[in-house]
Amino acid sequence: MANRNQIIQEINQLLTGGGFETSQVYYQSCFDMAARKKLLLLLLKVLVNIDSVNETHVQEIRKVANTFLASPLVIGLKSKSSPLEEDVVYERHGLPVIGVDTLKNIVLYDERPEFLADRGGYFVNINGSILKEYREEYSLSLKDLADLAHVSRETIYKYENDMVRANPETAMILEDILNMKITVDIDIFETPKCDFDLNKVSSEENTNSEKTKDLSNLGFGVIETKKSPFDALAIENNSNDKSSDESPLIASLENNRAPKTLHKMAISLKDLSLITDSESFFIINNKKIKESLEGIPVIKSWELKEAGDSKEFMRLVKERRDN
Incomplete structure (x- = not known):
């Protein structure tokens, strides 16, 4: 398995190849490097095991990112002994975490991840307004669609009002029924919401x-x-x-x-x-x-x-x- 310095070097080459201007590496810092492409500014923390992220460092990188209007991002190889899945977004202390392959898909191919790893498994976000629009276009009631998708009427209501995430299997069933993509890509480059002023x-x-x-x-x-x-x-x-x-x-x-x-x-x-x-x-x-x-x-x-x-x-x- 690659060590941290090798991962940083790989990420640096990936970003420069994708049109980013990158900084030098800042060892013993809350972030390891910064990268900019047009208006997008990234502050990157690189770890082999994402569970080793330091909460104090996270609080500081959030403050720095908030001040610069930058996007903080953790990139790693594994969680405990399991490698990070491709096109899946993890989270540690409120920061988005992805694997190197996921970053590669974003930077080189503009393919944004859809899956979020959380307690209980993987989840996706559903565009509630599109779900409701196409349900009504097919003249389906909440109960009709719920029965077809094998979920409760209340669950469909929560999806339509962006109140809960869905498991990927249910989302796929709904997309098959409505013949329309209803899942939403995860924006890992969103500037973090922070009450720090x-x-x-x-x-x-x-x-x-x-x-x-x-x-x-x-x-x-x-x-x-x-x-x-x-x-x-x-x-x-x-x-x-x-x-x-x-x-x-x-x-x-x-x-x-x-x-x-x-x-x-x-x-x-x-x-x-x-x-x-x-x-x-x-x-x-x-x-x-x-x-x-x-x-x-x-x-x-x-x-x-x-x-x-x-x-x-x-x-x-x-x-x-x-x-």
């Missing part, structure tokens, strides 16, 4: 100090991360809505890191900025480090404190970037 993060949730508070005071919503290639994400408070053109900012807060470590982080920040179409910057106290690291703007802590508001701060960041 970057603008409403309390100061207690941000533990890194003064730098985070100073960014908040300028008018940024800020979250800190513990398992990602950066230390924090920020977005202007008046821009955190779906219609805004402003992208999140990626921040690295020095935290007494050695210069060699900072240079490595700068390379990752540059890479992520390109993939996510975001600005990135360092906030650093070290006087020996000038105005940029590997092309990433460096802002000194005193400059952060002296900025009047988020607009003034962003002008400084863009000025350093352009220089």
Whole structure:
């Protein structure tokens, strides 16, 4: 069986072959790589055994994905000792999970999975409005169709009102009766619904100090991360809505890191900025480090404190970037 690095390499080749721009691999991060194709941004976590997914990492990747309007996705080989089935979507801690072959079908052939693995077996989603439309076209009552499909009248009612999933066998029987496809493909690239609001993060949730508070005071919503290639994400408070053109900012807060470590982080920040179409910057106290690291703007802590508001701060960041 392939190891994790081999799977990551295979996925990277698959995505680039399918027209995606991919990032470098971020080891020891809540996500292993990012990939973009036009407006679709993916944050991928790769595992051999999907049951080893870390719930804390999941919570962080959901926050990051929500901020970037990205789609988080776990890709694996097996669950316990059983290989993942092709064209089946699994779920772990609220994240969609698929096998490599399923990803290949999506990326190369645009074939979306229909089956969802859950407790009790496999299920499919039914388009309730189409089911009702064709039932009525055939002049069948709820009971008539239920009798033909060997289910209860209440079950057909729930299907038509999108209240429950169906088992694949029942769905096939209904499609044979109505001579119409009624199952719905699963959209694994849907941006996760999240009640997390970057603008409403309390100061207690941000533990890194003064730098985070100073960014908040300028008018940024800020979250800190513990398992990602950066230390924090920020977005202007008046821009955190779906219609805004402003992208999140990626921040690295020095935290007494050695210069060699900072240079490595700068390379990752540059890479992520390109993939996510975001600005990135360092906030650093070290006087020996000038105005940029590997092309990433460096802002000194005193400059952060002296900025009047988020607009003034962003002008400084863009000025350093352009220089």
